[in-house]
Amino acid sequence: MSLVEVRDIFQSYGQRPILERVNLSVAEGEFVSIVGASGCGKSTFLRLLLDQERPTRGEITVDGEPLKGEPDRTRGIVFQRYSVFPHLTVRDNIVAAEALSRPLGRLFGGVKRAACARAEAALERIGLAHVAQQYPSALSGGMQQRLAIAQALAAKPRILLLDEPFGALDPGTREQMHRFLLDLRAETKMTVFMVTHDLPEAFKLGDRVVVFDKTRWDPHDPAAYGATITYDFDARNGGIPYQLNEDQDGLPDPAPHPVAEAG
Amino acid sequence: MRWINRHPGAAGRLMLAALPFLLVALVYSAASAARLAENPQDRILPSFATLGDTALRLLTEEDRRSGEILFWGDTASSLSLLASGVGIAALLGLCVGLAIGLVPMVRSTFQGFVAVLSMIPPLALLPILFISLGVGDAAKIALIAIGITPFLIRDLSARTLELPQEQLVKAQTLGASTLAIAVSVALPQIMPRLISAVRLSLGPAWLFLIAAEAVASESGLGYRIFLVRRFLAMDVILTYVAWITLLAFLIDWGLARLSRWAYPWAEARA
Numbered sequence: 087m088s089l090v091e092v093r094d095i096f097q098s099y100g101q102r103p104i105l106e107r108v109n110l111s112v113a114e115g116e117f118v119s120i121v122g123a124s125g126c127g128k129s130t131f132l133r134l135l136l137d138q139e140r141p142t143r144g145e146i147t148v149d150g151e152p153l154k155g156e157p158d159r160t161r162g163i164v165f166q167r168y169s170v171f172p173h174l175t176v177r178d179n180i181v182a183a184e185a186l187s188r189p190l191g192r193l194f195g196g197v198k199r200a201a202c203a204r205a206e207a208a209l210e211r212i213g214l215a216h217v218a219q220q221y222p223s224a225l226s227g228g229m230q231q232r233l234a235i236a237q238a239l240a241a242k243p244r245i246l247l248l249d250e251p252f253g254a255l256d257p258g259t260r261e262q263m264h265r266f267l268l269d270l271r272a273e274t275k276m277t278v279f280m281v282t283h284d285l286p287e288a289f290k291l292g293d294r295v296v297v298f299d300k301t302r303w304d305p306h307d308p309a310a311y312g313a314t315i316t317y318d319f320d321a322r323n324g325g326i327p328y329q330l331n332e333d334q335d336g337l338p339d340p341a342p343h344p345v346a347e348a349g
Numbered sequence: 350m351r352w353i354n355r356h357p358g359a360a361g362r363l364m365l366a367a368l369p370f371l372l373v374a375l376v377y378s379a380a381s382a383a384r385l386a387e388n389p390q391d392r393i394l395p396s397f398a399t400l401g402d403t404a405l406r407l408l409t410e411e412d413r414r415s416g417e418i419l420f421w422g423d424t425a426s427s428l429s430l431l432a433s434g435v436g437i438a439a440l441l442g443l444c445v446g447l448a449i450g451l452v453p454m455v456r457s458t459f460q461g462f463v464a465v466l467s468m469i470p471p472l473a474l475l476p477i478l479f480i481s482l483g484v485g486d487a488a489k490i491a492l493i494a495i496g497i498t499p500f501l502i503r504d505l506s507a508r509t510l511e512l513p514q515e516q517l518v519k520a521q522t523l524g525a526s527t528l529a530i531a532v533s534v535a536l537p538q539i540m541p542r543l544i545s546a547v548r549l550s551l552g553p554a555w556l557f558l559i560a561a562e563a564v565a566s567e568s569g570l571g572y573r574i575f576l577v578r579r580f581l582a583m584d585v586i587l588t589y590v591a592w593i594t595l596l597a598f599l600i601d602w603g604l605a606r607l608s609r610w611a612y613p614w615a616e617a618r619a
Contacts, residue, residue, distance in 0.1 A: 138518055157521040168515035173537045173614050182533070187524030191533025221614040241523050 434493025442501025450509020
């Protein structure tokens with residue numbers, strides 16, 4: 087039984103189609119990387135999974151239940167930027183994962199102390215304990231994203247959505263973040279969807295790599311058609327089976343037509 | 350070297366900052382001296398010495414009739430009116446601005462209404478306020494509040510709308526209700542904006558206060574200025590104007606300090 091079921095999703099903004107006939111079935115605990123050229127609806131797809139937007143047609147179900155029409159605690163999100171709250175200290179950003187679900191978004195007394203202790207333990211584990219009392223603006227990009235992931239995980243979502251979470255980081259930091267994410271995933275067994283522009287990253291982290299692309303292409307009107315899932319790779323073991331079958335010397339080319347900016 | 354690349358040193362900066370003040374003082378004292386040389390009884394441009402004497406008299410001497418020092422009574426009365434008016438406006442602006450910025454239903458209902466309201470010249474409403482609320486303090490507080498609330502609402506709702514959508518989505522994925530987002534995500538981030546909006550609206554607030562005091566009052570800084578105008582008492586007027594300027598400057602500076610102290614995270618982001 088799959089956890090997330092996407093059936094015949096169409097999404098258009100006004101007259102402009104973005105996604106066409108997207109179907110996907112993801113089992114609990116799978117890590118799905120989503121790649122594709124710029125503007126082919128990867129982030130739109132993530133927003134649909136998040137329930138920040140409703141599809142024009144089609145349905146998404148989680149655990150057999152259709153989505154309710156707004157984001158909730160079952161699906162956590164990490165954006166490329168603006169994911170943490172700038173007015174809260176690093177520790178309070180983690181505490182917010184528990185506090186915000188209260189009526190006033192605040193905890194009081196013993197509950198608050200317990201949450202702070204848990205937050206400090208979480209910061210210890212991700213190596214941010216020494217900056218617990220600082221504000222996010224004092225942190226480097228990599229530390230901010232680590233905090234954002236820890237914050238999303240502190241709410242214990244069943245599904246974690248990552249929208250180019252490492253896109254703004256330098257290669258060394260990115261490498262660290264990969265290890266961090268793989269460790270967390272081994273611990274929590276969460277279902278993850280990650281949009282990325284970086285193909286090696288997609289294959290390294292994902293169990294599956296799905297490619298969004300346009301199957302129909304009008305050279306005189308590039309916006310005439312929407313994108314859909316054109317490939318669905320098995321990426322376990324670094325995508326080895328696929329590479330041996332189809333492409334002896336490198337990574338697959340996800341673009342069936344000439345698009346300048348692939349991946 | 351280009352002018353855009355030339356920076357004054359520490360001492361130079363101080364000197365340049367003092368320069369316009371010195372120039373104004375110089376021009377004034379020259380003009381004053383010239384008038385007094387022609388007519389020692391001249392009251393239009395009193396000398397600095399006269400101004401100093403007047404200031405000392407105003408600050409320390411009791412009124413013969415009431416036995417109180419009018420200067421401090423005027424100050425207390427004006428400041429309490431100003432604080433009440435600005436306080437009410439700030440509270441209203443914060444609540445309504447947040448609601449308009451966060452809740453689409455409220456936005457659709459009130460955005461156009463507030464835009465129209467803010468076009469009403471507040472001073473034109475003063476007679477209505479005097480008729481309906483009497484000529485007491487209530488009308489003056491109402492004038493200040495009415496005068497600056499629309500600006501505060503529009504500014505704060507715009508600032509709330511500027512909060513990154515990502516943060517609001519994030520808060521929802523952490524289970525936050527509309528109230529929790531308003532109180533714990535939007536409100537703390539809007540507070541420094543409220544302080545800077547209040548700082549900007551203090552100028553108009555003083556304007557409305559002095560205008561209202563000038564029209565109908567028994568005390569207050571604006572009342573005193575317009576009272577002594579009849580006697581051409583420029584020395585008193587100038588002392589009061591300098592005092593009002595100093596008060597306004599101190600309030601502005603205090604608010605800036607408050608913002609930096611209470612919301613240190615806002616500095617780094619700005």
